[in-house]
Amino acid sequence: NAGVTQTPKFRVLKTGQSMTLLCAQDMNHEYMYWYRQDPGMGLRLIHYSVGEGTTAKGEVPDGYNVSRLKKQNFLLGLESAAPSQTSVYFCASTSGTPTEQYFGPGTRLTVT
Amino acid sequence: AQRVTQPEKLLSVFKGAPVELKCNYSYSGSPELFWYVQYSRQRLQLLLRHISRESIKGFTADLNKGETSFHLKKPFAQEEDSAMYYCALSEIQGAQKLVFGQGTRLTINP
Numbered sequence: 733n734a735g736v737t738q739t740p741k742f743r744v745l746k747t748g749q750s751m752t753l754l755c756a757q758d759m760n761h762e763y764m765y766w767y768r769q770d771p772g773m774g775l776r777l778i779h780y781s782v783g784e785g786t787t788a789k790g791e792v793p794d795g796y797n798v799s800r801l802k803k804q805n806f807l808l809g810l811e812s813a814a815p816s817q818t819s820v821y822f823c824a825s826t827s828g829t830p831t832e833q834y835f836g837p838g839t840r841l842t843v844t
Numbered sequence: 845a846q847r848v849t850q851p852e853k854l855l856s857v858f859k860g861a862p863v864e865l866k867c868n869y870s871y872s873g874s875p876e877l878f879w880y881v882q883y884s885r886q887r888l889q890l891l892l893r894h895i896s897r898e899s900i901k902g903f904t905a906d907l908n909k910g911e912t913s914f915h916l917k918k919p920f921a922q923e924e925d926s927a928m929y930y931c932a933l934s935e936i937q938g939a940q941k942l943v944f945g946q947g948t949r950l951t952i953n954p
Contacts, residue, residue, distance in 0.1 A: 763940055772853065774930060774944035775888075782939050790941065822888065826940055832878070832890035833942060 738836035755823030764806040850945035867931030875933040
């Protein structure tokens with residue numbers, strides 16, 4: 733079991749460029765989440781999905797889009813990157829009952 | 845509004861001393877409370893959750909609904925406890941979205 737994996741691990745973008753972050757889980761979890769981690773602010777929820785084909789906005793969704801075409805994958809897109817999106821991005825998944833969320837290793841994104 | 849507050853950004857204690865990481869929350873209803881930990885160069889992982897009422901690695905946390913607190917405690921700190929600790933809450937039903945505190949970086953000095 734690989735658990736939750738994220739691709740890529742690191743990325744540097746120029747302002748205005750686009751990219752997609754991929755999250756994959758092999759635990760057959762229904763729920764998946766994207767968070768961003770910024771110093772002094774903890775983790776904040778960007779978007780989440782409660783099942784294949786469904787997505788919803790979290791606390792800080794502006795500038796991001798997501799898709800959940802397959803149950804095991806959750807993609808986070810940045811259409812036009814901005815320096816304010818420099819952060820560490822974490823994906824997580826859970827089975828949907830009150831239990832722990834399993835986190836990926838993170839993607840460190842720098843936008844210059 | 846849901847909110848989790850960890851008042852200490854940094855906490856430094858000596859090995860063998862007691863540790864208490866503070867967490868206060870605001871939530872309309874009865875949330876599920878968690879402590880997550882991130883060791884150096886490792887991914888975020890669950891340390892303990894209120895509903896299971898267990899002790900993990902010597903840590904315990906008691907939910908005080910009157911004070912809306914969920915402080916994390918350990919009687920004797922060890923060097924391997926040095927890490928970033930996050931308190932978090934989620935709704936018991938629904939999408940299980942986590943709301944995190946700002947985090948406390950704990951350093952255990954030898």
